[in-house]
Structure formats: structure tokens, C-alpha cells
Amino acid sequence: MDNHPPASFLLIQQWSRIAGEGAVALRLPAVVYGILTIWLVARIAARLAPARPRVAAAVAATAMACSGLAVLLGAEIRMYSLLALCVAGVLEALAAWCIDRERDSQAALPWRTAAWVALGLSTHYWFLHHLALFGAVALGAGLAGLGPRWRPRDLAPLVLGLVLAAPWYLTGFREQLTGHDLWPGGSGVSLGELAQSYLLLLFFNLGTLPSAAKLVLAAAGAALLGLGAFGAVVGVARSTGTRRTALVAVAVTALLLGPWGAVVAHLFPRAGFNWNYLAGAIPALAVLIGLGAARLPTRPRLLVVSPLLALLAAGAVTQAESVGTEDLRGAVDYVLTDARPGEAVLPVEWQPPFFPHGQAWRFYADGRADDLVLLDHGANYELLELPVPIPERVHVVRRGLPLQTALLAQLAELYEREDAAAFGYGVSVQTFSGPRAQDR
16 A cells, blocks of 8 residues: 555455455556546547547547556556546546536536545645646636636635545545655655656657667657647647637646646655646646647548657557566565575555555565464564574565665674665665674
């Protein structure tokens, strides 16, 4: 469990009671969220395209389906795929409200919007950034006379969504914010990380590819970002009234979420910043790419956009075949293969003590580690009592844990040698061996 709102965890918990706790079963909800997001993205693009709506929908859906980051998040047992779905749901509701607000068929729209808002707020705290950006767009459009005429009842879905999410924010959120010293997200952001995050929305995990392939895919990513920017600029410039308001909301979500979140994280470090927090920008960027493609004549679209989408699909296949950013299964298998009976294992994660720790170890090592000694650590990441005599080796399965922590320093004093093996983003196995003579 992570330091986030409870919705995704509760959904996984209930689903696991039905489908079991196999690796495929636990990942299936994220896959479903991704498929629903693709459907919503196609609806948004078709609704906002003034011409060639089918082209806009097809290109946008393809861009969403082949986004490297979306592929990664759709294979993880985490909340980011659900976050992207919630943002897409709000954008689709906003587009429907701005363009078809007088239709009788929109009677269910307020309830749908309230549900997306409540679910988004209960899924990830960065959804607050999306609401802030949507509010800024609505206020700016109203002041400029470009948006729809607001009525008090139009705010009812937002208010209802806030009310539904309020119990958590009045209870659990306060505990997460003040009950420990850990930040609830990434520890910081740099300009380089911010710039890179835009490319990561489309092509992820390029570092494992040959230099030539990496260069080609990076260029394709830059071209697709340019196509999305083209769709945003031309779409906003040539639209009027409420359609322009909806387009601005999509463009702001795709292009300004990163800088906005970075500034907030700089001013308030507890806000956090990480590439996966930008999951909500992927649907918006896919819509802009679809709108940009629909603006192009047929021949340039076939000659330019089709190869770019083919490269995007190739990048998605590469991402789908990879082990992901956190190869916890690989780390556990490494320990089980390397460890000898009687040696010790310490699974440790950098998160608040009131959350369960070592879940990945228990899941992947189930029934295969009975001959190993399982160690534990205290609330301040200090090493608890070791067996006497101390084991010949201790294998620390480390996830996100800073190297300057008490338990690693204690083990370094007890053992003469330390070896490390990396297994993705923030995951490693630190193996301590050779007990010092006085500690035997």
C-alpha cells in the first residue's frame, strides 16, 4: 500500500476476493481502466473535432493505447491507470457540457461528473491539481466572455463530488499529512526531469534500447508532441464559445499539468512530483494529437502521422515486453536463487510505518523461503534484533529506501562486504556478507 487515498486499494481488495490474488488477476483492473480511458479519449476527440471526427477519434485512441507510460501503468497494481481514467471522465463530461449542454440526453451528466470527481479525489491527491486547473480555465473563460453562461446549478456536480470525498480528506488525509515525516510523493523536481516527463508520456523506458533506436523514438516523440501542440493552438484559435473553453481545458491538462505540479512541489515539498503523477495528462495529450491529425490534409496525414503512430506502437510493444520500472519479482527471484539456508532476508520499503511492509516479498516468495530467516525493522528504519550467531549473509530487498538509513549503516558495521544488484526504479538487493569476527 502507498501513501495515497483509498479508492484504488479498496477496489483491488474487493476484486481479489472474487478473482483471487494471482499476478494476472490483480493487474486486470488496471487493464480495464486503460480500455475505458481509450474509449473516453475517442469520444472526447470526436466531440471536439470540428471536421473529420472519426479521424480525430481513431488517432487519439491509438495514441492513448500506445502511450508507453499508459502501457506501463496499465500493467501495475497501482492507482495511476485509474487516475488517468478519472481525468478522462471529467474531460469527457466537460466537453459534453460545453458542446451539448442544451440536449435533453444530458440529464445524467451532473451525476456522472460528480462520480468522476469523487472517484478522482479518492484515487490520487494530484487530482486536486486537475480541479485547480479546470477551475482556472472556467474562471478565465468567464472573465474573458468566452465560456458558457454559468448558472448556480452548474456547480452542483463539483460540490457533490467534493462532499462524497470529504470523509477521507477530513480523516485519513490529515493522518497521512501530519502523522509521519515522509513526503507523500516524489521528493523533488528539476527542469530536466520536467522536460523529460513530456517525452515519457509517449515513449517510456528508452534507456534499454540501442542508441540509434533511442534517437529515432525520441524524435518521433518530439514530433507527436509538436502535433499535439499544433492541435491545441489551431483548435483554440479557430474555435469559439464553449467549444473553445473545452479545448483550453484539454490543452491545459496536457501541457501545463507538469509545470503547475512542479511549481507546487517546489513551494510545498509535501505535494511531491514524479513522472507517474502525470498520468492524467496522457488522455488530454492523446486528444490533442488526434485533433492535430484531423486538421491535416489526407496525404500529409498518411505520410507523417501514420509512421509516427507506427513508431509509437513499436515503443509500446517494447514497453510491454519489459519488466517495468520496479522488477520486484526479479529481486525476489534473485534472492531465492542466491541465498543459502539459514541466511536472512529483510524486505524494506520507504513508506510510513502504519502501512504494511514486505508485501512484494510475501507475494512472490510464497512458500519458497521457509529455510530463510525473515528480519524486520523498526518505525525509524532501525534494524531489530538479529539471531545469534548472526547469519552469514543478509539480503536487503530495498524499495525506495535511501542509502542513508539506520539499518543499512548497522549492517555495514556488522559485515565486511556489501554487494548491490539493481532491479529497476528504486528497487535493489543489498547483500551483506562476511560477519566481522567480533560479531560471530
